[in-house]
Amino acid sequence: MAATQKKYYITTPIYYVNDIPHIGHAYTTLACDVMARFKRLDGFDVKFLSGTDEHGQKVEKSAEAKGMDPQAFTDAVSQNFRDLLGAMNFSTDDFVRTTEARHRVSVQALWSRLCDRGAIYLDKYAGWYSVRDEAFYGEKELTKGADGHFIAPTGAAVEWVEEPSYFFRLSQWRQPLLDFYEQNPDFIAPTSRRNEVLSFVKGGLTDLSVSRTTFKWGIPVPGDDSHIMYVWLDALTNYLTAVGYPNEEGRQYTTYWPADLHMVGKDILRFHAVYWPAFLMAADLPLPKRVFAHGWWTNEGQKISKSLGNVIDPLELVATYGLDPVRYFLLREVPFGNDGDFSRHAMVARMNGELANDYGNLAQRVLSMVAKNCAGKVPTMGTASDDDDALIRQGDALLDLVRQAIDVQAYHEALEYIWVLIRAANAYIDHQAPWKLKKENPARMESVLYVLCETVRKLALLTQPFMPDASSCLLDQLAIAADHRDFAHFGADWALTPGQNLKPPQGVFPRYVEPEEEGG
Incomplete structure (x- = not known):
């Protein structure tokens, strides 16, 4: 050391x-x-x-x-x-x-x-x-x-x-x-x-x-x-x-x-x-x-006990929902320190609402547009608008916020800070409408996609402790080198390089669909 x-x-x-x-x-x-x-x-x-x-x-x-x-x-x-x-x-x-x-x-x-x-x-x-x-x-x-x-x-x-x-x-x-x-x-x-x-x-x-x-x-x-x-x-x-x-x-x-x-x-x-x-x-x-x-956790509102036969097997949860979604849910669902209730409905709601719709959809939309409209390379950043600067500043500030929450074991707060940025990025993409800019102002489209790629990079770095596999997959798609994935490489000095080749995009948070009942 x-x-x-x-x-x-x-x-x-x-x-x-x-x-x-x-x-x-x-x-x-x-x-x-x-x-x-x-x-x-x-x-x-x-x-x-x-x-x-x-x-x-x-x-x-x-x-x-x-x-x-x-x-x-x-x-x-x-x-x-x-x-x-x-x-x-x-x-x-x-x-x-x-x-x-x-x-x-x-x-x-x-x-x-x-x-x-x-x-x-x-x-x-x-x-x-x-x-x-x-x-x-x-x-x-x-x-x-x-x-x-x-x-x-x-x-x-x-x-x-x-x-x-x-x-x-x-x-x-x-x-x-x-x-x-x-x-x-x-x-x-x-x-x-x-x-x-x-x-x-x-x-x-x-x-x-x-x-x-x-x-x-x-x-x-x-x-x-x-x-x-x-x-x-x-x-x-x-x-x-x-x-x-x-x-x-x-x-x-x-x-x-x-x-x-x-x-x-x-x-x-x-x-x-x-x-x-x-x-x-x-x-x-x-x-x-x-x-x-x-x-402590309860199960669907009931105290967990062997006599009730409602002990929750973590391996069964992972087999059903996937590892990273289970890790995410357990630290997102309740303020850490409080008692919490595990319910399958809540698990699926978090998976489909926050992981698939919010985070997964953001990454998939951005990286798919880059693959389709920027020849699969990191876009070029032009002159930043006020909206661009606001999202970039919000991303830059995220590490300190998450660090403060983690230091006092407020995992739910750390995740909420991350999700505030995810929601802001989704609002930004809807407002900027890069699919329209493709025809009207291709250079501006590239700037918007660059800001979004950078935002996804910061999000993927900060979600690594919670969801290591999914975050690693996103960082792979952004071509982030293995030795550039720590927080020393979080800031603007380590921003994406325009023109760098990116890997083909792939979804990291599929929606959960309940298996059909037998005979259904």
Whole structure:
């Protein structure tokens, strides 16, 4: 890495291997992928991490239910998450599994460091535990279910557990955490989630049980093999594992740590915004810069659950609608951070309205007219009119607008800025009517088509993080060299050269037509 090159380290949560990948996993990783791709195009040295969380009682029970050894079970399920990366065109740089040797070294080193600093002590745990959530709950957090048994805030069953346990002195970190949140107001986003965390921490923190003795599928506590580490201490440390911890002098660690962004679902925010920074403070290690907790999806207005049989398979969506349209829809449909509803009607409306009619039609009309009327070469730009200058200026301003939105994970805003330009270009083409100018003023027609080609170039550059394949196809048609597709080549200095040969145009966003019903 060049000494002056900016770095960006982004992580997904590591996904729990007791199930197959679903829309939530794809959504989180997609948000990270867009961020990673944007930052790479913007000149950053990016590390993009994903992985699988493979320890804990829930995994042990799931493996047992299938009559499998836990390692064989996790090998199979972890591969499903790796396969999702390829299927969704995710550009991860590393994939960490908590059953890897490098991870065991990292976690045990962190544990020993915490012990050396007096942050962990041995006692006995007695309290309510949810196997499904791998989480401990205070009695005030529980409610009674219809059957009279206590349930966790997540709806999961809890059981009373009594066993020897090591504890992390979380209670000591209430004020340091509150001070940190105040000094770093952007650490937790969106604001609604930040407020939840502040309220939780202000309410007081109790010491956290960080080991178990009633099952064996986990990483042993250093010096006490009768205990295995609490799965969340194990899991969270993956972010350090991937940068080579405990080697704090190594290139990976010195380059990338602390992480710039942990992307998580709202259900695991507490672990990332309370426990993780407390562990790092106690270990005297730098804290990540930001944790963003996004919302959940429903399916056609219904909560998604295995019991309802309405789990959304991202691979099925891609097979039905195509990869780039699915990527686009998931980040366009709802403000990122909010809950969203997946509906097939909305998916098709976005595909046909925004992708096919707005963006695809703009590119197809422009490039087809150039092929037909300019001998398939970049048109010549004459004296610019006020309308030309206005559209060119709007295009030039787009990179900064999109960058600002991406930096705060406002993907929907970034896409709306892009679509404002697409709509402006469509209005410009209708107003200028180059098909009429062909007869009336051919030189003016070329100027109009040049302005439109340049606009499509800028749009194709900026849609690369969201829709890599379609954007690449458009850039190919504009004969943009592979090494001129980053944002350093966005501005006027890298504008299209009149007379350059262009490739024959082809549509990139076909309309979606519902398959005919059988017998219809």
